[in-house]
Amino acid sequence: MKKVINNPDQVVEEMLEGVVLAHPQYVKRVKGFSVLTRANSPSPKVALVSGGGSGHEPSHGGFVGRGMLDGAVAGAVFTSPTPDQILEAVKAVDGGKGVLLVIKNYTGDILNFEMASEMAASEGIQVENVIVNDDVAVENSTWTTGRRGIAGTVFVHKIAGAKAEAGGTLTEVKLVAEKVIANIRSMGMALAPCTVPAAGKPSFVLAEDEIEIGMGIHGEPGTHREAIRPADEIVTHLMDKILADLPVASGQEVSVIVNGLGGTPIMELYIVNRKVAEILNGKGVKIVKTYVGNYMTSLEMAGFSVSVLKLDSELKDLLLAPAETPAFVQF
Amino acid sequence: MKKVINNPDQVVEEMLEGVVLAHPQYVKRVKGFSVLTRANSPSPKVALVSGGGSGHEPSHGGFVGRGMLDGAVAGAVFTSPTPDQILEAVKAVDGGKGVLLVIKNYTGDILNFEMASEMAASEGIQVENVIVNDDVAVENSTWTTGRRGIAGTVFVHKIAGAKAEAGGTLTEVKLVAEKVIANIRSMGMALAPCTVPAAGKPSFVLAEDEIEIGMGIHGEPGTHREAIRPADEIVTHLMDKILADLPVASGQEVSVIVNGLGGTPIMELYIVNRKVAEILNGKGVKIVKTYVGNYMTSLEMAGFSVSVLKLDSELKDLLLAPAETPAFVQF
Amino acid sequence: MSHTAIAAIEAISIAISKNKEFLTDLDAAIGDSDHGINMTRGFDAVLIKVKGLPTHTDIGTVLKTVGMTLISTVGGASGPLYGTAFLRAAALAQGISCIGSHTAVQMLEAATNGIKERGKATSGEKTMLDALEPACEAFANGIKAQKSLVECLALACDAAYKGVEYTKTIIATKGRASYLGERSLGHQDPGATSSYIMLKALADFCRHNNLEVN
Amino acid sequence: MSHTAIAAIEAISIAISKNKEFLTDLDAAIGDSDHGINMTRGFDAVLIKVKGLPTHTDIGTVLKTVGMTLISTVGGASGPLYGTAFLRAAALAQGISCIGSHTAVQMLEAATNGIKERGKATSGEKTMLDALEPACEAFANGIKAQKSLVECLALACDAAYKGVEYTKTIIATKGRASYLGERSLGHQDPGATSSYIMLKALADFCRHNNLEVN
């Protein structure tokens, strides 16, 4: 394992220190906790808190700021944060209008965020939560824990964040977040694994010419492995899966995230986007806004995911609203 | 070589198509050329053109937009663009106020951009150029071609771009660009090489525990190799080199870029920034603005560079001015 | 006595630490390669916390400390689950410095039920419950048959071990491994394994110290 | 005759293509591993361009086409340098369909000088000039001594080869390799090598076709 770190057990702490030192304009630290909030938190609006394991940077701390999150909780690498940390974030950002927790659909995240909500509720804070489950690589059956939450989560932060910024009530913000969730589908693939610092070795191994389709952002195994193929074929497969689950009609407006997993050159992400756009345009779909970059990473994993969000006029306006955070700025 | 591409010979073309499909709000393609310009080019202001080999995304096309570049020329991967392409960019963006070429100090780039300026001049377009040479890994002696241009180039785009946006004349824009160049120093390190698609194999090889200090953004060998060390020690070494060349006094205002080379997790960049900030704060230096992310990459190379820019009040105002491009947005 | 309880917890912590890599590797196959790391982080913190407790702390407080510490340091799925388990067991041992056989059965059952409720799971879903439920039953039967604590814990361990083996033969329908569908077959569940390891450490501890319930 | 010139250019193109990997590997050691790729991209385009020329094109136009094509397809340092070289040689062969010995010397010198001016370099700096300058001199001496074209090109090749070997013994002070300082020692220059390869291809071509200047 070759990494630019000091101590595998200190990566989250040192990263958080680095974030605050880099972006004091946007974020501050809740002392003694792995929690980042807006520099001017709390404010008299509904607050949004998200979080999860670390290693997905810029998620989630990078999205704390005007128009997106109010607080982000960082767990150990790829491990949900604990309830006490989440509770602290909730307390730090609550401005009296209530707090919406944006949770990705993993048992660990749900259990820890739920315990935190119970604690917050018992302290008299209004808390609601939504669970993001955009990953179509996973069957959404009642026999499983359902689809995972991956890069589409950024859409939830953006749109629910804009709604809260615009003065939406907790119920309204929750409703719009749920509408977003119902309309996002994502899927990814990996060329090469990543190594959790504390583990010291890659979480999976791929042969020289092998790729993994549909793996999770924590290195969870995907739907299958196959030999590397041209980018256009890989993208076509992912888009087939996405659009099978989220049919789009001609004239439908959408937004797209082509998300790098941390170790993929931006050049390749644009080559991917070329095919994504071609497929959507070919169906008469109107792409309102495309985001290409590292939004929800898996440390240095090489690979990408594609997320498609179906828009209506409300979602579109909120998506295009301004935002100003360390990793997401939009006029 | 495992990459998300279709054909090694088509990566630049397909990437450019992907960029335009992703960001039609910001950029358009000069038909038949590897040139991106602002969607509303030309405009009646001094125009900025930069470029170089591809593989450094988001440089340079990602910085085309309001407040930064007017045009970007993409060469083959890691290879300077040719004069005819550069000429086309100049012609496409010239709004009658002249064009400044921002060139990184590589023989290939200089020769090709110079030929293009000669051609443009002969077509009656006012062209000036500046040469960025921020990499302190390379001795700046008269016996060499001088320091290389690396991530500090982004500061030149930002600040000269703001000056042009504010209505500066060609001479004024050139002067401020030269002031920026005189005040930036950068240095990088690599954990793992990258593979040029057309070459099919890594441009250098590092042992399991070996890192390269001071390598160039095209995989040019650096000052030396050594065993991997804690992040803080590596950063201290790079900062020593940078500050030896660019002494900073207590009270001095600076801006910092912690730049990922494409394959390094953002988490590690923040761990790096923590130490960079600690060193600068320790000297009483005031960090006005820090940028952390992938700005000048080397495909999927793992590693990072640090750039420090000394500010005066003019540079500071221009740095903090708004910008809106695919990869750099600032209110 | 509480220092015995503390020593038992120490034994469990050490066993978890020793199996850090093993548990992580199991999780790599069907999860996200962190179970051993999570559990070790938690029990390392537990070690420090319980060592800091005053000498005459009651068993309930010891277990509550363990539960709270796990909840606030483990994260992941296992943190709230094991944390809840220890808290539920703690509730039955409040003010007590010596555990009776009946209480021991109740505590193990309460712990297991806590996991079932928190995780909305039941046995047969390839989770820690596949080790804990049979262990509970075996332990209760042993006590009913008036066997010694050491014997009963041995029975519980055997049952848990079989439960771990059983998890290899079933498809996960809860937790991260459920994403795998059929591909989770053949792999043993990391959480079931850590449950077994904890029970085994407790059993060994009681045997070495000739502990008995009364 | 121009179809001979075109055939010679084709021979050079093929030689470059064959050495694509070799030249790239040399560049990997002290540069950025693209010299073979750059040159092949250029000469592949040259092949297409010259094949498209009308049959009776003069040699000047052939060489100008080569120069312009290299400039617009190679990029890097070598594109403008070799491009300029061919343009300079072309200027001396305008309207000509048969090259005299005196003109041949002048063309090679003009090409070399073009590189010196464009690159602001001289021999001893570990560049293509270390192959080209001695080759030029050897060629001129041969012609002065009234040797045959084939003999003169053989002399030029020998000199270029020695020049390539010489580049191993010196530190680069121009181009990308100059960043290396001492570390460029022991490695041969990719550009000097491609110059030698082109001269060698030309020499072989003339020998096989019994070409002579007049």
Ligand SMILES: Nc1ncnc2c1ncn2[C@@H]1O[C@H](COP(=O)(O)OP(=O)(O)O)[C@@H](O)[C@H]1O
């Ligand atoms: N709903 C659940 N009920 C009971 N146990 C569960 C549940 N979900 C997961 N587990 C257990 O948790 C273990 C994984 O723990 P761990 O790896 O620490 O957490 P995470 O899955 O969040 O990374 C699984 O092996 C399984 O035994």
Ligand SMILES: Nc1ncnc2c1ncn2[C@@H]1O[C@H](COP(=O)(O)OP(=O)(O)O)[C@@H](O)[C@H]1O
């Ligand atoms: N200033 C110069 N004058 C003459 N030749 C040069 C000069 N700079 C570089 N070269 C030649 O160019 C070669 C490198 O070409 P190439 O790899 O295609 O370009 P780049 O260095 O831009 O990648 C070097 O090996 C050297 O022979």
Ligand SMILES: [Mg+2]
């Ligand atoms: Mg986990």
Ligand SMILES: [Mg+2]
């Ligand atoms: Mg090059």
Ligand SMILES: [Mg+2]
């Ligand atoms: Mg796990």
Ligand SMILES: [Mg+2]
């Ligand atoms: Mg080169």
